[in-house]
Amino acid sequence: MTSSRGSGAGIRRNVARKAVAALALSAVTLLAGCGADATQSSPSAGAKAFKPVKQDNASKITVWTDSTRLPQVQEYQKQHPDAKLNVVTYDGGADGSTYLQTKVQLFDRTGKGWPDVVFGSPTDVTWASEPTKPGAVAFAAPLDQNLVPQKTLDNFAKGSLAPCQVDGHTYCMRNDIAQVVLWYNKKLMDQFGYQVPTTWDQYQALGQKLAKEHPGYLVGSVGDTNSQESYFWSSQCPAFNLTAPDTLRVALGDEKCTRMSKLLDTLIANKTVSTQGFFSQGFAKDSGSKVLMAYGPSWYGQYLFNAAFKTPAGQISAAAPLTWPGETTASTGNVGGGLWMVSAHSANLKASTDLVSWLTTSDANQAKAPTYPAYAPAADAWLANPDNKKYFAGDISDVFRTAAGQVWTGWSNTKFSDATAWSSVVLPALTSGKTLTATLPAWQTAIANEAKAVGYKVTTK
């Protein structure tokens, strides 16, 4: 009792002293009217040589994984009984969640608590590769500096490590890619007597035909947090185009954006494209069986049609990404695709790197992985596994493999999520009955504002 009173008095004295000091200093500054030049310093780029902390190869490592990847981490533990892991599940950056970033900000302030290995989204690398404040160490360790052999990194699918690369260093290993393809219900297509479209014109024409002949059926949805990645990315719309590391081009007036918004407006108007998300509450029950086509990522097959819509096996298939007039090869989008990072603060980089390498590159793991692997040799093993294909109506191997190499590189990985403006500005406008084309200026402003707030220069031309 006595001691707590004593320390209480100490705190009180301290607080009083600090309060007086703060007030006096602020008064002085206000009176003098002279602040320091910069209100906030920008963290220096993380290109400095990486200095690991003192290593202990026997220490336990903490792994943060999303629940989808949890069985894989458990499998590693089973195959490596000597590895000492402390496994924590968290939401893994889904839907623009910033849990990891929030926590790392706090760990950087308290100087401890960082997990050794984390599963994250491509957006996470943009902040994790830079110190969160002056004097801090960037969270992600550069894996190309004596941690992972260059030969291994070279084997990832073309462009799939682009989100991991900052200032010439590689800060993550990509777990999976989510190349966008055209999903369709083969059974319904045959029943209606329709041909699978190969161009955007055919897609639109089919949507118009469907509205007349089979009202209530759908060719797509724009209502999810990531629908813009399926459609506008595939249209090569310069919405998130880094022309220099600090300069973002947001040009939604571009013809490559309006061609997509006009196409979608037509289909939204005739109700063949839903403004309700595929993943929104109640959609699966009400409209799941009415989805004739869905332009979306490779994981739609298992996660949307199989798990959410419960479409019976043997009905769903995938076709190659659609092309625009004058194009011979398609450009497509990439919706998610997780990655693994190793913490620069890890006291056991060897164990951490070993785990991350096994998770992303080993056939033993990736052949059974739920999503399409980014590591090319593992992707072949994945496609060779009958479990990954038997649900589908046809062989999706070629479509997946080709689309993986067609992801358009003009949609950059930025320090802010590309989902926020789409979800909080565009989707409510669509719900209130505005057209997508009419909402493009508001979307552009929202993206530009977000970009400027995190320090980008923005051009809109």
Added chain:
Amino acid sequence: MTVLDTQHVTSAPRRRDSSRRRGGRAGYLFVAGYAILLLAFGVFPTVYSLYLSLTNDRGQFTGINQFTKVMGDYRFVPAFTNILFYLVMWLVVLVVLTVLVAVVLRGRMKPGLSAVFRFLYYIPGALAGVASVLVWLFMLDPAVSPVSWVLDAMGKDTFAAVLSPGDLPVIFVLIAFWTGAGGWIVVMYGALNNIPDEVIEAARMDGAGPWKTAWHIQIPMIRQWIAYMTILAFAAGTQLFVEPQLLQTASLGRVSPTWSPNQLAYVFAFQQGDFNGAAAISVFLLVLGVIVAGLLVWRSDMFKLDEK
């Protein structure tokens, strides 16, 4: 009639034992416990945020630069506009309805029934904040809501339509009223109990009906309590965070992540790593709360002691 029934409750005399009112170590101990917690978790963080708001991330003093910076942020005006709309609606609804319900409970209901109602009103407030918002997430989603026919009747057939930006303040007022008003009804009821029965009796003899009594006697006499409730509700209202944050997550991003100033401060601190800017926003909220509290205290003579 009811007034007479409850007489024994209100007028129980209390014996004062003046011999116990001497000073002692125990008194200091009791006060010290709270004082330490208040300093550690109330005063110190406030002073620290004042310090942060006047410096940058290198600890250099920047005067009012942090304040001008956050005011210039594109999310500042929308967030404060949102909270203003919300506060005006919430305070009006809170004051009118809680006082009305308390008056009805006090004057027009049998004491036993009144106690049952007061208990029922209090239940939602006893639920943890997040849990009560989750209840509302179900109520507001037509796909799962037990009252989806009400939503349908208003032309809201999807969760997305329910969450249209213009309706958000109303939704937050609904949630806040449901979770917070019950406790205040109980407090207002207690305040009404403090009015001496002779006063009510005198009003009745002068020919005042229940509503006249409420308007001319009861409400003016609990004015200080109403002011007290308004101050606390205003302070709590400016802190709005959990409701928009949870709706934001549950709606897969259809609600802006910076809808309220507190959310904006959160984004500044934990996404942009700008703790100084976040502190500046919280100082804005603090100043706002102090000004409004000062006005209400002054206008309602809250600290004026009764001449007894």
